[in-house]
Amino acid sequence: MEVRQIGQEDRDEWLKLRTRLWPTESGEPMTSASHVTLDNQHAAVFVAEHEGRLVGFAEVSVRAQAEGCRTSPVGYLEGWYVDAANRSSGVGGTLVKAAEDWASQQGCREMASDCVLGNTVGLVAHEHLGYRPTVKSVFLRKSLS
Template sequence: MIERPNGKLGGFLEASVRNYAEGCTTSRVGYIEGWYVDSDLRRQGWGKALVLAAENWAKQQGIEEMASDCELDNGVSLQAHLALGYVEVERIICFRKGLT
């Protein structure tokens, strides 16, 4: 979590352990579920610090791989992931259908 001097939230990262993630070969994978940094705080190392903390947490759990995702049109997130050493492994389109 990034806390501003006034106590307000400036960014966060939520990580979990999943049994599967696209492109991974292990059955327990660290996963970045949500990652956000306010636009005025970007490109200052805050996002990287959040990701490194999540990766360290995953390593402490005995996890060997970290995964994440972003929307197809979110170029900022794509570039941030690539800059931190993540490799794009797959693109998907998700569907839904209401059953009412």
């Protein structure tokens, strides 16, 4: 298994993996709510390749601040996915380590992430790698039309 920064040739496979992580994402598929794109100098995408195909990715950005963090800038794990057949094999941890190393090189002294309430698999995976909950929030909306 090889973990490396994404290349243009990986775009289609990466988008398929992103769709598995965020199946209801609308809008331009190259961007998440965090504005991670292939040409953003304040963000990076790392992919894990196994036997000639992508099996996971980690998207990281630099944010000015993040909930529960004390320093600025902060590395932010925007998205992280490993296909089911490759979970619990170290792929996810290796991807996150690459993202953390990149953030450190950008001057970050802390990493942050988020996890949707009820995503116990994601929460356990984060905690396994040393991430701890800081604040629990629920976002609300109301249509005015």
